[in-house]
Amino acid sequence: MAINIVLVEPEIPPNTGNIARSVAATDSVLHLVKPLGFSIDEKSVRRAGLDYWPYVRLEVHESLDDFMARYGDCRLFLGTTKGGQKYTDVSYQDGDFLLFGRETAGLPRDFIEAHKESAIRIPMSENTRLRSLNLSNAVNIVLFEALRQIGFPGLE
Numbered sequence: 001m002a003i004n005i006v007l008v009e010p011e012i013p014p015n016t017g018n019i020a021r022s023v024a025a026t027d028s029v030l031h032l033v034k035p036l037g038f039s040i041d042e043k044s045v046r047r048a049g050l051d052y053w054p055y056v057r058l059e060v061h062e063s064l065d066d067f068m069a070r071y072g073d074c075r076l077f078l079g080t081t082k083g084g085q086k087y088t089d090v091s092y093q094d095g096d097f098l099l100f101g102r103e104t105a106g107l108p109r110d111f112i113e114a115h116k117e118s119a120i121r122i123p124m125s126e127n128t129r130l131r132s133l134n135l136s137n138a139v140n141i142v143l144f145e146a147l148r149q150i151g152f153p154g155l156e
Contacts, residue, residue, distance in 0.1 A: 001094040001153075002057070003028045003146050004071075005139055008064055009102045011037030017050055018136035024055040026147060027154050031071075031097075033061045064111065071097060076118055079142055080107055081132050083121030090120055092146035094153060103135050 005023055010016045010032065023030040032040070040060070045053045061067040077090060079100045101107035112119055122133060122141055132138065147155070 002026075003092070003143060003150075004031060004074075004095070004097040005029070005143060006031040006033065006067065006097055006099040007135075007139075008033040008067075008099060008107055009035055009037070010135070011103050012135070013038040015103060015134065015136045019139050020050065020056045020058075021052055022136075022140050022143060023057070024052045026143065027057075028143065028147075029057045029059065031059045031061060031067065033064050033067050037102075064108070076115060077142075078107055078112055078115055078119045079121070079138055080112055080119050081121055081124075082106075082112055083119035084116060085120055087120040087122055087142045087145055092149045094150050096146060098139070098142055098146065100135060100139055106132070 003026070005019060005028055007016060007019065007030070016032070016038070020030055022028070038044070061070070074095065074097055075093060076097045076099060077087075077092075079087070079098060099107065120142070122138055124130060124133070133141075147153075
């Protein structure tokens with residue numbers, strides 16, 4: 001099994017590239033939910049210098065509905081600034097799915113509302129005007145906490 005990172009409608013190629021590198025390095029799985037704001041065809045990936053892309057365990061889904069039809073019965077955690085609990089308050093398990101939304105809008109509000117019991121957040125200062133952390137940073141923070149909790153399976 002592995003931790004599953006789900007990017008719903010990602011828009012910025014370097015963020016997805018950084019996340020893909022972390023996924024490859026940790027034997028996790030990357031799920032991309034369309035529409036994507038960029039191409040992931042072989043030519044585009046090669047041009048971007050993503051020499052680790054062949055090591056990424058990747059699934060592409062046509063829509064959030066399609067993803068949920070396949071994995072909706074699994075343990076899902078939604079990374080959002082609207083999360084009711086801190087990401088460190090969750091007890092992660094091998095095989096969990098960590099969902100993150102678009103860089104400009106996050107996850108759909110109705111989706112968050114429908115799954116609010118599994119919405120998690122990274123604490124941030126109330127004294128700043130930041131809406132959120134960079135997507136690739138946020139994913140890595142939560143991914144490595146989940147991996148730490150489950151003992152970094154298969155990693156040295």
